[in-house]
Amino acid sequence: MVDFAAIRAQFPILDQQIHGHPLVYLDSAATSQKPQCVIDAEADFYRTINAGVHRGAHELAARSTEAFEQARAKVARLVGANAEEGQEEVVVTGGATAGLNLLATAFGNASLGRGGEAAKRFALKPGDEIVVSKAEHHSVLLPFQELAARTGATLKWFDLTEDGRIRSDTADEVITERTKVVAITHVGNTTGAITDIAPIVRRAHEVGAVFILDACQSVPHLKVDFHVLDVDFAAWSAHKMYGPTGVGFLYGKRELLEALPPANFGGSMVELAWMDRPAQYMEPTARFEAGTQPVAQVVAAGVAAEWMMNIGMENLEAHEKTIAAELLKLGDIDGVRILGPRENVNRIGTVAFDVAGVHPHDVGQFIDAQGIAIRVGHHCAQPVHRHFGLYASNRASSGIYNNVEDAAALVEAVAKVRPFFAA
Numbered sequence: 001m002v003d004f005a006a007i008r009a010q011f012p013i014l015d016q017q018i019h020g021h022p023l024v025y026l027d028s029a030a031t032s033q034k035p036q037c038v039i040d041a042e043a044d045f046y047r048t049i050n051a052g053v054h055r056g057a058h059e060l061a062a063r064s065t066e067a068f069e070q071a072r073a074k075v076a077r078l079v080g081a082n083a084e085e086g087q088e089e090v091v092v093t094g095g096a097t098a099g100l101n102l103l104a105t106a107f108g109n110a111s112l113g114r115g116g117e118a119a120k121r122f123a124l125k126p127g128d129e130i131v132v133s134k135a136e137h138h139s140v141l142l143p144f145q146e147l148a149a150r151t152g153a154t155l156k157w158f159d160l161t162e163d164g165r166i167r168s169d170t171a172d173e174v175i176t177e178r179t180k181v182v183a184i185t186h187v188g189n190t191t192g193a194i195t196d197i198a199p200i201v202r203r204a205h206e207v208g209a210v211f212i213l214d215a216c217q218s219v220p221h222l223k224v225d226f227h228v229l230d231v232d233f234a235a236w237s238a239h240k241m242y243g244p245t246g247v248g249f250l251y252g253k254r255e256l257l258e259a260l261p262p263a264n265f266g267g268s269m270v271e272l273a274w275m276d277r278p279a280q281y282m283e284p285t286a287r288f289e290a291g292t293q294p295v296a297q298v299v300a301a302g303v304a305a306e307w308m309m310n311i312g313m314e315n316l317e318a319h320e321k322t323i324a325a326e327l328l329k330l331g332d333i334d335g336v337r338i339l340g341p342r343e344n345v346n347r348i349g350t351v352a353f354d355v356a357g358v359h360p361h362d363v364g365q366f367i368d369a370q371g372i373a374i375r376v377g378h379h380c381a382q383p384v385h386r387h388f389g390l391y392a393s394n395r396a397s398s399g400i401y402n403n404v405e406d407a408a409a410l411v412e413a414v415a416k417v418r419p420f421f422a423a
């Protein structure tokens with residue numbers, strides 16, 4: 001039995017009053033709170049072994065490098081990736097956005113002939129197609145829209161069902177022999193819907209396309225194994241999985257990372273550099289990690305990954321399902337519409353909703369006055385809002401530290417919104 005009250009007690013930030021009410025934090029899709037062990041890990045690193053990694057022949061640098069690589073291995077274990085030396089499949093990035101841009105830039109470089117013969121599998125030309133979906137966060141949509149514009153490729157997309165699920169059943173029509181890249185979210189950051197990616201991955205591979213998964217909203221909430229899912233690349237952020245801000249990870253199948261040209265250039269990613277000859281770049285993962293790395297944050301992200309594995313992803317998933325069930329009661333309130341699946345099936349505890357006649361900023365303020373934190377706006381996903389005929393919405397999203405009482409407090413508060421504004 002997992003003691004969820006004890007887990008909640010590990011989050012010092014939750015132990016405070018906001019506007020005279022106990023804080024109810026329901027904005028974990030934006031960023032999660034951090035347990036004490038993660039906060040301590042970052043501080044301990046600075047207190048005891050702070051040094052740059054991968055260079056310097058002194059003891060602290062050796063310890064720092066060891067801690068950095070151990071953290072990479074822990075994160076790899078969380079997502080079923082290889083971590084053995086020389087076979088690493090997890091690249092450190094500045095976050096999901098940075099990882100997705102890294103891929104789009106690298107594919108653009110491959111399209112210019114960089115990276116030689118091996119990189120040709122990533123090259124795009126006019127007439128080729130890149131496929132995304134209408135449910136994408138702008139961090140997926142925009143880098144690949146730009147890549148299409150730079151290479152002359154055409155951007156196509158999956159449509160959504162009425163309740164906002166990606167139409168995986170149309171994979172055979174949307175993905176064609178011309179498709180080279182498919183980039184799809186695992187869980188919608190607005191709808192909370194889990195994408196049935198299997199038919200999309202299968203079809204992408206059938207036509208020889210590369211499949212990229214936006215795993216931002218799945219890794220923190222579900223047991224994921226990128227080898228089992230057979231995705232080629234996946235990007236996510238540490239700050240949504242109980243880790244620090246400023247870092248994220250990019251998974252890539254080892255053979256693809258080995259073929260991928262670099263996207264960022266600078267220190268620590270080059271074997272040989274000359275004035276009059278092209279540089280010789282290092283093997284993955286170093287080739288993609290130019291510059292001084294955020295070592296303290298990566299080490300703390302490793303602690304977060306281990307902490308999640310110790311709780312057990314199945315336990316985490318089951319607990320959040322109980323919160324989702326309570327949040328979905330929002331849909332029973334008069335004038336409240338849920339933007340996403342109403343049933344508690346193949347979804348997570350991220351529930352966006354519209355309150356008829358009341359602007360999300362007014363809803364957010366009303367809710368905040370009662371100490372409850374939710375997100376309002378378009379959540380960096382404008383096309384999915386257009387799909388629902390809206391520009392903005394309210395979004396409640398759960399974390400492991402929430403209890404059913406948190407969700408019930410929100411439902412009670414939202415029920416008062418329309419009477420208050422007399423909408």
Ligand code: PMP
Pocket residue numbers: 029030095096097098137139140185187188189214216217237380
């Ligand atoms: N994709 C999804 C589905 C997200 O929810 C987010 C974060 N809002 C991102 C990408 C971008 O993550 P970050 O801002 O941490 O780079």
